[in-house]
Amino acid sequence: MLRQFEDLTGRPVGDLDKVLAVDAGGRALTADQMEALVAGEEVDGVKVVGTMPGGRDILGTTMADLADGSYDGTGDGETATTSLIFASSVPGGREWCLTMCVANGKSIWECLLSRRGTDQILTLDLTGDTTVGGTKAAFEKANGVAVAGPHSVETLIGDREPSAEEIRTLLDGKDIESLRRVATVDGPDPGWALENVAAKSGVPYAKTRAHIFTFSLPVLGKFLAVCVSQDDGKTWKCSARPWSGF
Numbered sequence: 001m002l003r004q005f006e007d008l009t010g011r012p013v014g015d016l017d018k019v020l021a022v023d024a025g026g027r028a029l030t031a032d033q034m035e036a037l038v039a040g041e042e043v044d045g046v047k048v049v050g051t052m053p054g055g056r057d058i059l060g061t062t063m064a065d066l067a068d069g070s071y072d073g074t075g076d077g078e079t080a081t082t083s084l085i086f087a088s089s090v091p092g093g094r095e096w097c098l099t100m101c102v103a104n105g106k107s108i109w110e111c112l113l114s115r116r117g118t119d120q121i122l123t124l125d126l127t128g129d130t131t132v133g134g135t136k137a138a139f140e141k142a143n144g145v146a147v148a149g150p151h152s153v154e155t156l157i158g159d160r161e162p163s164a165e166e167i168r169t170l171l172d173g174k175d176i177e178s179l180r181r182v183a184t185v186d187g188p189d190p191g192w193a194l195e196n197v198a199a200k201s202g203v204p205y206a207k208t209r210a211h212i213f214t215f216s217l218p219v220l221g222k223f224l225a226v227c228v229s230q231d232d233g234k235t236w237k238c239s240a241r242p243w244s245g246f
Contacts, residue, residue, distance in 0.1 A: 001063070002086065005099060005113050013097060013113075014088035016054030021069035023047040024083050026102075031114035034098045038087045049082060063101055063109050084109075112221075121168065122240050126194060128233045133190030136215065139225055139240055147223065149215035155183040155198050157206035161230050167239050170212060170226045179210055188213075195233030209233065 002013045020037055022029075024046045033043045050069020052058065058071055065071065067082040086099040101111040124138050132150060140146050156179035166176040175181070183201040192200055198209050210228045217223065227238040 001101070001111060002059070002088070002099065005111075012090060013099070014090035016059065017087045017089055017096075018054050019052045019058065019066055019071075020085040020087070021049040021052075021067055022083050022085060023049055024102075028102060028112075029083060029085075029100055031098060034085050034100055034114065037085060038098065054087070063103075067103060121164075121171070124238045126227070126236045126238055128195030128229070128235060129193050130236070131190060132188050132192045132194070132197065132213070135194065135213065135225070135227065135238060136190070139215075139238070145217065147215040147217055150188055150213040150225075151216065152184055152186045152214045153188040153197060153201070154181055154212040155185075155201045155203045156181050156210040156212070157198075157203065158208045158210075161208055162210070162228060167226055167228075170210070171224050171239065171241055173224065179208065194227060194229070194236050198233070205232070 002016070006013050018038065022037060027045070029037075029043075029046070033046070036043050037046065037048065048069075052066060052069070052071045058066075061071060063084055066084055082103050084101045086101075087096065088099070089096045098114045099111055100114070101109045104110055122139065122142050124135075124142065126135060126138065130138070132153070136147070136150060158179040160178050162170070162176055162178045166178060169176050170179075183198075183203050185197075185201050188197065189200075194211070197211050198206075203209070208228065208230055210226060213225045213227070215223045215225065223240065225238055225240040227236045229236045
């Protein structure tokens with residue numbers, strides 16, 4: 001399972017430090033909740049069933065074995081509520097990631113990866129004649145990961161350039177004061193130039209315009225890229241979090 005995540009993201013999952021079996025009542029856990037549990041903190045509504053040290057031996061066992069909170073080779077996978085949290089540290093100590101697998105029945109497990117570390121933002125400067133497909137390709141090259149989409153593009157307008165903190169807020173899928181959402185187009189044409197996306201979305205001229213593109217990766221889910229122009233679409237500053245996980 002961990003090897004599949006490495007193949008998917010193109011980056012090492014790292015050295016397995018510990019595995020936690022927790023009963024979350026069938027609920028999915030957020031990355032912050034997983035991080036708190038790994039740190040030994042309590043999370044409301046979650047019971048830690050067992051904590052197992054990581055190591056090379058444990059990599060060869062099954063998730064059903066670990067579901068009861070002990071590594072003994074006798075797991076029967078009967079529970080439908082146990083979640084497994086795999087805490088791994090990446091070589092060099094720069095970041096670490098959490099993999100959560102949730103039992104969905106006796107033998108089916110659904111897993112998600114959350115990479116924790118520096119809150120890095122990738123920023124690319126593009127010209128207005130760069131196409132939507134070219135924008136996607138530029139981020140794929142920067143990440144080394146291919147994505148699906150864009151599934152949609154939102155257009156926002158305003159009177160001033162958003163701050164770095166506001167860009168982070170947009171990447172979180174939230175609204176900001178300096179820009180308002182005025183149009184959404186599903187399945188934008190990859191051949192559209194960035195400078196023409198607003199017009200093709202039915203949006204008139206605005207001093208500051210921005211586009212939010214939605215992409216996706218299998219398992220890891222949705223990723224956003226935000227492109228902002230201050231000069232009538234001639235140049236664009238595009239931002240996204242690393243697509244290999246955040």
